[in-house]
Amino acid sequence: MLRVVQISKHFGQIKAVNQVSFEVKAGEIYGLLGPNGAGKSTTIRCLSGLTVPDEGECLINGYSIHSEPIKAKQHLGLVPQDLALYQDLSAHENLQFWGRAYGLSGQVLKERQATVLEQVGLDKRAKEPVKNFSGGMKRRLNFACGMIHQPKALLLDEPTVGVDPQSREHLLNAIESLKQQGTAVLYTTHYMQEAERLCDRVGIIDQGKIIAQGSVAELRKQMDEKDLITLEGQFDEADKTKVADFEVIECSPQQMRLMAVNASGHLSELLARFQPQQIHQASVQQANLESLFIKLTGRELRD
Ligand SMILES: Nc1ncnc2c1ncn2[C@@H]1O[C@H](COP(=O)(O)OP(=O)(O)OP(=O)(O)O)[C@@H](O)[C@H]1O
Ligand SMILES: [Mg+2]
Incomplete structure (x- = not known):
C-alpha cells in the first residue's frame, strides 16, 4: 500500500532524510522509531505530498504522490504532528470539513462523523469549539479527522x-482495529514501548538514515541476546582494560556502557573490578x- 523508494531531502547542510526506503503492506503497522530531528516528519511529509524529496519516489497503492497526486491521495489519510484543526469550529464541524475535503457528503459523512467521534471518545463534546478542548482531546480529534474517510493507508506522526495513559490506550486500540480491517499504517514515535507493542515491523531512524529494520523479534536478535549494562561514575581509558572480556559500547569520563549475556548474573563480579567509590550507579537493561539504538549510535533515544 505504501512504498518509499530511496528518498532523500536536504535543508541547506542538513540531510533530513538520507536514502530512506521501506514498504507497508495492507493490514500491517510499520513503525519509524527515532529521536528528535531523526527525519520522521520529513519522511511523512514526502509521503503525503507536502514536501517534494530531492530524489526518490513515494507510491501509495501504486500511484506516485508527485506525478499522480489525485489518485494517490484518494486512499491516503494523514494525522500530522502539528494539529490540523480549526480552533473556532466544533469537533463535529472539523470532521465535516475534513470529510468533505476527502470527498464525503450526505448520510455517509454523517455516519462517519458519529462513528469516529465515538471511537475517540469525544461524542459527548462534539458540539463544543475545539479551543475549549484539552491537549489530549485535540490529539484524539486530530486522529479522527485523518481517518474520517476510511483510508487504505494512514500516516500517523x-x-x-501529550495524551494521558487512558486516552493513549484508546488511540492504540483504535489503530489496532484499523490494522485488523486491513489498513496499512505508518506510525512514527520516539517511544520504544509503543513501537514494540504496536508495530509488525520497525525501522530505526537516526540522522535521516534507517540504521536497522525488521520485526521487533528480528531487531532484538541483533543484540545477540545481550543485555546493556550502564555504569555511572568516574572512568578513564585504563578502565577499559579491566572490562576487556565485555563488549564496550561507550567509555566517557562519567559513563561506561557494556554488553553481556546474562548481565544481572555478572554484575557484582563486574563491579568488584572497580574501586568502590568509583561507581555511583549501575543498571541493567x-x-x-x-x-x-544505544548499541548502534552510542546515544539514547531521548537525548
Ligand atoms: N522546513 C525545514 N527547514 C529547515 N530544516 C528542516 C525543515 N524541516 C525539517 N528540518 C530539519 O530536518 C531534520 C529532521 O526533522 P524532522 O522534523 O523530520 O524530524 P523528526 O524525526 O520528525 O523529529 P521530532 O521527533 O522532533 O518530531 C531536523 O534537523 C530539522 O531541523
Ligand atoms: Mg516529527
Whole structure:
C-alpha cells in the first residue's frame, strides 16, 4: 500500500532524510522509531505530498504522490504532528470539513462523523469549539479527522504525544482495529514501548538514515541476546582494560556502557573490578529497541 523508494531531502547542510526506503503492506503497522530531528516528519511529509524529496519516489497503492497526486491521495489519510484543526469550529464541524475535503457528503459523512467521534471518545463534546478542548482531546480529534474517510493507508506522526495513559490506550486500540480491517499504517514515535507493542515491523531512524529494520523479534536478535549494562561514575581509558572480556559500547569520563549475556548474573563480579567509590550507579537493561539504538549510535533515544 505504501512504498518509499530511496528518498532523500536536504535543508541547506542538513540531510533530513538520507536514502530512506521501506514498504507497508495492507493490514500491517510499520513503525519509524527515532529521536528528535531523526527525519520522521520529513519522511511523512514526502509521503503525503507536502514536501517534494530531492530524489526518490513515494507510491501509495501504486500511484506516485508527485506525478499522480489525485489518485494517490484518494486512499491516503494523514494525522500530522502539528494539529490540523480549526480552533473556532466544533469537533463535529472539523470532521465535516475534513470529510468533505476527502470527498464525503450526505448520510455517509454523517455516519462517519458519529462513528469516529465515538471511537475517540469525544461524542459527548462534539458540539463544543475545539479551543475549549484539552491537549489530549485535540490529539484524539486530530486522529479522527485523518481517518474520517476510511483510508487504505494512514500516516500517523507521533499521534500519542501529550495524551494521558487512558486516552493513549484508546488511540492504540483504535489503530489496532484499523490494522485488523486491513489498513496499512505508518506510525512514527520516539517511544520504544509503543513501537514494540504496536508495530509488525520497525525501522530505526537516526540522522535521516534507517540504521536497522525488521520485526521487533528480528531487531532484538541483533543484540545477540545481550543485555546493556550502564555504569555511572568516574572512568578513564585504563578502565577499559579491566572490562576487556565485555563488549564496550561507550567509555566517557562519567559513563561506561557494556554488553553481556546474562548481565544481572555478572554484575557484582563486574563491579568488584572497580574501586568502590568509583561507581555511583549501575543498571541493567534487557535487549530491547532502546538498547539496540544505544548499541548502534552510542546515544539514547531521548537525548
Ligand atoms: N522546513 C525545514 N527547514 C529547515 N530544516 C528542516 C525543515 N524541516 C525539517 N528540518 C530539519 O530536518 C531534520 C529532521 O526533522 P524532522 O522534523 O523530520 O524530524 P523528526 O524525526 O520528525 O523529529 P521530532 O521527533 O522532533 O518530531 C531536523 O534537523 C530539522 O531541523
Ligand atoms: Mg516529527
